[in-house]
Amino acid sequence: MLSLELKMLFSNKGLFRLTLIVLGVVVICGIDLSVKSVMAELLEAPTGAIELTPFFNLTLTYNTGVSFGLFSDTIVSAPRMFATVQGGIVVGLVIWAVFANSVLEGMAITAMAGGASGNVVDRLMNLRVTDYLDFHAFGWSWPAFNIADVFIVCGAIVLVAASVVQTKDEHSSTNS
Secondary structure, eight states: OHHHHHHHHTSHHHHHHHHHHHHHHHHHHHHHHHHHHHHHHHTTTTTOEEEEETTEEEEEEEESSSGGGTTHHHHTTSHHHHHHHHHHHHHHHHHHHHTOSSHHHHHHHHHHHHHHHHHHHHHHHHSSEEEEEEEEETTEEOOOBOHHHHHHHHHHHHHHHHHHHHHHHHHHHHHO
C-alpha cells in the first residue's frame, strides 16, 4: 500500500499537486510574515496599541508558548527545538494535503500548513511568535492572535465541514 502511495506522490499528478500545495504554503507564510513585520513597526512603543473599535484593537504582543501562551516556561528554554517539531507537523500537513480526498479538503489542509509555517518561521527568526489582533468586550479579552492563526482555524473549520459533507454523501449513496 505504501509503495502505491509513493508512486502517486511522484507521478506527474502527484508532483503537480505537491507543487501547488507548497506554493500555497509559501504564499500564506509570506502574507503572514509581511503583516507581522508591518504590525511590529506600526505598533512599536510608545504606541503599543491602536483602538479600532470598542471591541477590537491592534495590540503588539509576543507569544513564547503555544496556543494562548501555554507551556511558555518550557518552550522558552528551547524555542528552536519546538519550531523544528512544528516544522515536522507542517511537512506532515503538506503530505496529507497531497493525498486529500477532495480539492476543498486539500485547500483547507494547505491553509493550516501555511499558517503553521508562518508561525514556525517567526519562532525560528525571533524565538517567539508575533501576535497583534486583540478582541475584547466587557472586561473580557480573547488572547491576541495573528493572520497565521486565522488561516489555521479557518482551515480546520473548512476541513471539518468538508468531512461532514463527504460523510453525508457517502452515507446517502450507501442507503440508495
